[in-house]
Amino acid sequence: xxxxxxxxxxxxxxxxxxxxxxxxxxxxxxxxxxxxxxxxxxxxxxxxxxxxxxxxxxxxxxxxxxxxxxxxxxxxxxxxxxxxxxxxxxxxxxxxxxxxxxxxxxxxxxxxxxxxxxxxxxxxxxxxxxxxxxxxxxxxxxxxxxxxxxxxxxxxxxxxxxxxxxxxxxxxxxxxxxxxxxxxxxxxxxxxxxxxxxxxxxxxxxxxxxxxxxxxxxxxxxxxxxxxxxxxxxxxxxxxxxxxxxxxxxxxxxxxxxxxxxxxxxxxxxxxxxxxxxxxxxxxxxxxxxxxxxxxxxxxxxxxxxxxxxxxxxxxxxxxxxxxxxxxxxxxxxxxxxxxxxxxxxxxxxxxxxxxxxxxxxxxxxxxxxxxxxxxxxxxxxxxxxxxxxxxxxxxxxxxxxxxxxxxxxxxxxxxxxxxxxxx
Amino acid sequence: xxxxxxxxxxxxxxxxxxxxxxxxxxxxxxxxxxxxxxxxxxxxxxxxxxxxxxxxxxxxxxxxxxxxxxxxxxxxxxxxxxxxxxxxxxxxxxxxxxxxxxxxxxxxxxxxxxxxxxxxxxxxxxxxxxxxxxxxxxxxxxxxxxxxxxxxxxxxxxxxxxxxxxxxxxxxxxxxxxxxxxxxxxxxxxxxxxxxxxxxxxxxxxxxxxxxxxxxxxxxxxxxxxxxxxxxxxxxxxxxxxxxxxxxxxxxxxxxxxxxxxxxxxxxxxxxxxxxxxxxxxxxxxxxxxxxxxxxxxxxxxxxxxxxxxxxxxxxxxxxxxxxxxxxxxxxxxxxxxxxxxxxxxxxxxxxxxxxxxxxxxxxxxxxxxxxxxxxxxxxxxxxxxxxxxxxxxxxxxxxxxxxxxxxxxxxxxxxxxxxxxxx
Numbered sequence: 001x002x003x004x005x006x007x008x009x010x011x012x013x014x015x016x017x018x019x020x021x022x023x024x025x026x027x028x029x030x031x032x033x034x035x036x037x038x039x040x041x042x043x044x045x046x047x048x049x050x051x052x053x054x055x056x057x058x059x060x061x062x063x064x065x066x067x068x069x070x071x072x073x074x075x076x077x078x079x080x081x082x083x084x085x086x087x088x089x090x091x092x093x094x095x096x097x098x099x100x101x102x103x104x105x106x107x108x109x110x111x112x113x114x115x116x117x118x119x120x121x122x123x124x125x126x127x128x129x130x131x132x133x134x135x136x137x138x139x140x141x142x143x144x145x146x147x148x149x150x151x152x153x154x155x156x157x158x159x160x161x162x163x164x165x166x167x168x169x170x171x172x173x174x175x176x177x178x179x180x181x182x183x184x185x186x187x188x189x190x191x192x193x194x195x196x197x198x199x200x201x202x203x204x205x206x207x208x209x210x211x212x213x214x215x216x217x218x219x220x221x222x223x224x225x226x227x228x229x230x231x232x233x234x235x236x237x238x239x240x241x242x243x244x245x246x247x248x249x250x251x252x253x254x255x256x257x258x259x260x261x262x263x264x265x266x267x268x269x270x271x272x273x274x275x276x277x278x279x280x281x282x283x284x285x286x287x288x289x290x291x292x293x294x295x296x297x298x299x300x301x302x303x304x305x306x307x308x309x310x311x312x313x314x315x316x317x318x319x320x321x322x323x324x325x326x327x328x329x330x331x332x333x334x335x336x337x338x339x340x341x342x343x344x345x346x347x348x349x350x351x352x353x354x355x356x357x358x359x360x361x362x363x364x365x366x367x368x369x370x371x372x373x374x375x376x377x378x379x380x381x382x383x384x385x386x387x388x389x390x391x392x393x394x395x396x397x398x399x400x401x402x403x404x405x406x407x408x409x410x411x412x413x414x415x416x417x418x419x420x421x422x423x424x
Numbered sequence: 425x426x427x428x429x430x431x432x433x434x435x436x437x438x439x440x441x442x443x444x445x446x447x448x449x450x451x452x453x454x455x456x457x458x459x460x461x462x463x464x465x466x467x468x469x470x471x472x473x474x475x476x477x478x479x480x481x482x483x484x485x486x487x488x489x490x491x492x493x494x495x496x497x498x499x500x501x502x503x504x505x506x507x508x509x510x511x512x513x514x515x516x517x518x519x520x521x522x523x524x525x526x527x528x529x530x531x532x533x534x535x536x537x538x539x540x541x542x543x544x545x546x547x548x549x550x551x552x553x554x555x556x557x558x559x560x561x562x563x564x565x566x567x568x569x570x571x572x573x574x575x576x577x578x579x580x581x582x583x584x585x586x587x588x589x590x591x592x593x594x595x596x597x598x599x600x601x602x603x604x605x606x607x608x609x610x611x612x613x614x615x616x617x618x619x620x621x622x623x624x625x626x627x628x629x630x631x632x633x634x635x636x637x638x639x640x641x642x643x644x645x646x647x648x649x650x651x652x653x654x655x656x657x658x659x660x661x662x663x664x665x666x667x668x669x670x671x672x673x674x675x676x677x678x679x680x681x682x683x684x685x686x687x688x689x690x691x692x693x694x695x696x697x698x699x700x701x702x703x704x705x706x707x708x709x710x711x712x713x714x715x716x717x718x719x720x721x722x723x724x725x726x727x728x729x730x731x732x733x734x735x736x737x738x739x740x741x742x743x744x745x746x747x748x749x750x751x752x753x754x755x756x757x758x759x760x761x762x763x764x765x766x767x768x769x770x771x772x773x774x775x776x777x778x779x780x781x782x783x784x785x786x787x788x789x790x791x792x793x794x795x796x797x798x799x800x801x802x803x804x805x806x807x808x809x810x811x812x813x814x815x816x817x818x819x820x821x822x823x824x825x826x827x828x829x830x831x832x833x834x835x836x837x838x839x840x841x842x843x844x845x846x847x848x
Contacts, residue, residue: 036493044482044491051714052476058468058682067468067682069460097521098712105707109533113571139706146706147537258482258491261714282563282570283529288522290475290685291715 001334001413003353003420011421018414022367025407030368032404037187037346038395039259039312046311047257050294058290066289072280073273074263078292082265084302085221085251088235093267094276096287100252100264101139104215107248107266108143110279111177111213117245117271119211122149122177130178130215131169133161135349135377135388137187140180140217144379151379152176156189158340160197167200174209184231185220188349188377188390190342195232202237205246213272216249222309223255224344225317235267244269253295255346256308263287263295313344319393319401323348326405336416348391349377352412357386359415360408369407425758425837427777427844435845442838446791449831454792456828461611461770462819463683463736470735471681474718482714490713496704497697498687502716506689508726509645509675512659517691518700520711524676524688525563528639531672531690532567534703535601535637541669541695543635546573546601554602554639555593557585559773559801559812561611564604564641568803575803576600580613582764584621591624591631598633608655609644612773612801612814614766619656626661629670637696640673646733647679648768649741659691668693677719679770680733687711687719737768743817743825747772750829760840772815773801776836781810783839784832793831 001014058067062076073079074095083090096103112128115121122128129150132141136156144151152173154165160183170176181201183193193201205212216234238244247269253262266276299305320342327339327350339350352360357374364371372390375381391408393401425438482491486500497503498519507514520527536552539545546552553574556565560580568575576597578589584607594600605625607617617625629636640658662668671693677686690700723729744766751763751774763774776784781798788795796814799805815832817825 038493041489041492044489047491048480048482051478051480051482051718054475056472056475058472058475065465065468067471067685068465069462069678069683071684099708102708139709142706146703254493258714259493260495260710261491261712279570282566284523284526285563286684288685288712288715290682291712294475 001336003416004335006420008421011417014417015414015421018410018417021410022363022414025410026367028368030403030407032368032396032400032407033370034392034396034401034404035370035372036395037255037392039255040315040395040397042315043312043394044258046308047298050257050298053294053297054290058293060289060293064289066293069285071286071289072277072284074287075289075292075296077296078263081263081296081299082251082267084305086218086249086265086267087233088249088267092269092273093265094273095292096264096266098254098261098264100217100219100250100254103250103264103266104140104217105143106279106283107215107276108147108149108178110275111211112147112149114275114279115211116213116275122211125175125177127175128177129173129175130180131161131166131176132180132379134379135188135383135390136180137182137217138376140215141379149178153379156186156191158191160191160193163197163200166204170204170208170212177209177212179204179214180217181214182217182219183234184218184229185223185342185345187219187345188347188388190340190345190347190349192229192231192343198232198234198237202234202241202243202246205243206241208246212246214247216247218249218251219255220345221251222305223312223346224309225313225320226343229343245271248272256305257295257298261291263292316394318398320348322398322401323391323393323405326402326409330409336412346392346394348393350389350391351387352389353416353419354385354387356412356415356419357383357389359419360389360411363411363415364408367407367411369404371408425760427840428759430844432845435841438841439838439845442834442841445834446787446838449834450791452792454827454831456792456820456824456831457794458816458820458825458828459794459796460819461679461816463679464739464819464821466739467736467818468682470732471722474681474722477718477721478714482717484713484717488713490717493709495710495713496701496708498711499713499716499720501720502687505687505720505723506675506691508729510642510673510689510691511657512673512691516693516697517689518697519716520688520690522678522684522686522688522712524641524643524674524678527674527688527690528564528641529567530703530707531639531700532571532573532602534699535635536571536573538699538703539635540637540699546635549599549601551599552601553597553599554604555585555590555600556604556803558803559612559807559814560604561606561641562800564639565803573602577803580610580615582615584615584617587621587624591628594628594632594636601633601635601637603628603638604641605638606641606643607658608642608653609647609766609769611643611769612771614764614769614771614773616653616655616767622656622658622661626658626665626667626670629667630665632670636670638671640671642673642675643679644769645675646729647736647770648733649737649744650767653767669695672696680729681719681722685715687716740818742822744772746822746825747815747817747829750826750833754833760836770816770818772817774813774815775811776813777840777843778809778811780836780839780843781807781813783843784813784835787835787839788832791831791835793828795832
């Protein structure tokens with residue numbers, strides 16, 4: 001199906017045929033959901049041994065009674081787990097509560113209210129703003145939006161953010177004080193940043209506002225579907241460039257063990273950690289160390305974590321294959337959209353023809369298939385091209401995903417044909 | 425030992441004798457700690473059944489898979505537990521993470537950055553400030569201090585804050601936008617607010633800044649040592665006065681189950697909850713529902729919680745008795761200090777003669793007994809009378825507490841005598 005070269009008659013015939021198909025599907029009263037990157041019950045079950053794993057022994061190897069108050073930076077053995085995931089020294093890691101999103105929120109808050117490492121608090125700048133590679137993660141953007149921090153789109157490429165655009169923006173505007181990154185299996189495009197991108201990111205602090213921080217949300221650090229994809233170390237790159245203060249790294253076990261009940265980590269330079277801990281000190285006596293101990297017992301060795309992730313991959317791979325093969329079969333030789341083929345992570349990013357995404361999501365919803373809202377992958381929910389749709393294959397069972405994708409494809413076709421017909 | 429009526433010779437004789445005793449104690453190289461209100465290992469053990477209690481069944485009664493993302497306001501059964509503790513309707517409760525302090529921080533943040541229920545954000549006022557009944561809880565004060573919110577001392581009486589002072593301050597200053605309260609077994613004085621105090625508190629919103637909020641930190645709601653002490657309902661009082669938006673209530677299971685690994689609760693009007701949830705939405709996908717489920721299974725009935733708290737009381741009572749009997753024996757007919765006799769909670773508040781607290785804490789530290797820093801119970805760490813010391817009997821074993829109290833008493837005597845001798 002090639003829209004651009006189709007005659008009006010052809011388009012009208014397609015519209016009629018696709019509409020009839022769509023009407024039939026609507027009668028099935030489907031209720032399917034491929035919106036959020038939630039693990040499936042089958043994946044969650046891999047970690048069900050967590051509850052009860054302590055077997056009455058609540059003492060950590062270093063003697064800490066995890067049941068009591070204290071320990072702002074988290075349990076040593078949990079920090080070691082975070083250090084393994086992020087491939088950084090334990091001394092640079094804080095192990096916190098159940099959400100890396102919460103850690104990012106507090107890190108933005110620290111920069112905004114108090115400033116990192118003695119720098120001017122962002123709220124004292126005229127128009128503080130973050131660079132946002134797009135499409136990106138809606139919850140990153142929501143943090144900035146809530147605090148009134150501006151957002152500037154920069155395009156994603158297949159090797160990371162468009163670094164020419166990033167550098168130009170920063171040179172032009174000293175009020176740019178942040179950059180959101182999901183450096184491995186980027187949300188949603190699935191891209192892993194290459195060495196050149198990481199090196200250029202590590203050099204930004206040489207000409208950015210001294211308070212500028214890269215938020216390195218390594219949410220999918222160990223979430224490879226097949227062979228391990230190597231993400232160049234941002235820490236090593238910043239050490240080479242003497243810019244270690246410019247990066248804050250995040251990870252969690254949310255998509256490793258139980259999604260809402262894991263452990264989150266932040267890694268940063270000692271100056272940044274000092275700023276963060278000062279903020280945290282007024283907010284908490286310490287994280288849930290009992291749950292941290294559960295996790296470090298569950299993953300007593302890093303190899304156990306790797307093996308555990310392979311079990312996730314075995315469950316996820318057929319789902320990604322389902323999405324990708326349906327897209328390939330339907331659109332492989334069509335002009336109806338483009339997509340990425342991720343080697344890990346949680347998403348497949350699909351771009352419709354410009355101006356079609358909202359219509360596709362609406363059609364799918366009316367047919368009982370819930371998609372992430374069009375625009376959600378952009379700051380303020382505004383996709384200037386109205387084309388990006390994030391597909392999350394992980395949660396539904398395979399047969400439901402298969403049905404949902406068939407509906408999705410039909411909706412893309414129908415929306416595209418109707419749009420073309422509506423053009424003058 | 426009565427200082428005021430003692431001759432100089434008598435004081436000198438006492439000083440010599442007490443100094444000698446003190447020197448002997450210093451040689452014991454003690455290392456005792458009665459600083460923080462931490463439960464003892466024996467108390468923590470009461471809840472060791474928590475880990476493993478789920479027995480592989482991670483589904484809540486309402487069908488929620490607690491292992492996955494979602495549920496900003498917490499699990500229904502956990503909210504019911506919070507509602508039981510605070511004696512409020514479940515619909516007014518959010519069940520959150522492991523710390524009510526964190527909830528309070530975020531509530532202050534909500535008021536400060538965004539304003540509650542459509543009111544002016546506190547940061548937009550000229551000099552926003554909280555009223556702080558003193559002595560009070562240092563971690564409350566630390567939140568205000570970090571955000572640059574001013575603090576105004578008001579005296580505690582044996583029925584709650586001095587309400588004449590509270591009302592006068594609020595009438596004088598519309599920039600007063602908060603009031604810290606620990607209404608039952610107040611930290612540190614052990615006082616429980618009486619009906620008149622609660623009623624007058626509920627009326628403050630009738631003449632305070634519309635953004636004014638009472639932070640009702642009911643940390644010891646169910647922490648009675650003997651018979652249950654009744655705290656009049658602030659919710660009922662505000663409903664009578666049409667001021668329900670003026671109160672935010674907090675509680676947690678920190679001193680019920682495991683101190684760092686419990687569940688925290690906030691209860692508020694729907695307008696306040698809407699403001700809080702808006703803030704939370706950018707910060708978190710939801711709390712650790714697995715741990716919430718553990719707690720609601722552990723306390724399947726409210727009577728089980730009551731029985732559990734009686735076991736705590738049995739452990740705590742001899743410790744409070746130790747502190748109180750030592751104080752009574754040493755100072756019952758002396759003029760060296762005053763103290764409260766709490767019926768629950770975690771502290772005994774002791775007032776030295778004015779100007780002696782810092783010296784007592786220093787002497788004790790040098791003899792190996794760690795006390796809460798003098799001044800800690802006041803905003804900015806400044807006790808204008810330098811007299812209040814918070815004693816926390818819960819953590820050390822009874823024999824250690826007994827030794828620590830003997831040292832404490834000696835230090836009070838020695839500091840008092842030396843101070844009197846130094847007077848012109």
